[in-house]
Amino acid sequence: MARDPLHVEVVSADRQVWSGDAVNVIARTVEGDIGILPGHEPVLALLQPCAVEIVTNDGRSETVAVDGGFISVANGRVSVLSQLALLGHEVGLEEAIDKATALEDKALRGQADEDELHRLRILQAQIKAGKASRKAE
Numbered sequence: 756m757a758r759d760p761l762h763v764e765v766v767s768a769d770r771q772v773w774s775g776d777a778v779n780v781i782a783r784t785v786e787g788d789i790g791i792l793p794g795h796e797p798v799l800a801l802l803q804p805c806a807v808e809i810v811t812n813d814g815r816s817e818t819v820a821v822d823g824g825f826i827s828v829a830n831g832r833v834s835v836l837s838q839l840a841l842l843g844h845e846v847g848l849e850e851a852i853d854k855a856t857a858l859e860d861k862a863l864r865g866q867a868d869e870d871e872l873h874r875l876r877i878l879q880a881q882i883k884a885g886k887a888s889r890k891a892e
Contacts (some may be wrong), residue, residue, distance in 0.1 A: 821880065
């Protein structure tokens with residue numbers, strides 16, 4: 756029996772980033788990766804900085820970089836709430852790569868503090884979303 760598609764909303768502190776129907780959502784929680792399909796049981800989870808992948812009804816893929824936040828699933832609705840969220844095509848890819856490279860070098864030398872390591876994870880999510888967006892074009 757076919758199930759109704761998921762209604763997905765990705766919201767940041769200042770705007771609705773993406774909204775639409777989907778057949779699959781993949782995100783990284785603090786407990787590991789989670790895949791959401793139609794009919795998924797209710798869940799509320801804390802997100803790590805990650806690239807949230809959304810597969811739409813027509814098979815297209817949207818990738819949204821989030822800096823953490825929450826994912827909520829209930830009654831066929833998926834809400835992703837994050838302080839900062841960027842669609843892949845909104846990411847300044849070259850700038851993100853440059854900043855991530857500098858932070859990775861600092862981390863490898865053992866000189867990065869927790870804030871810098873968190874910023875590195877956010878940049879890595881943005882890079883993944885940016886590359887996915889450009890690959891889809």
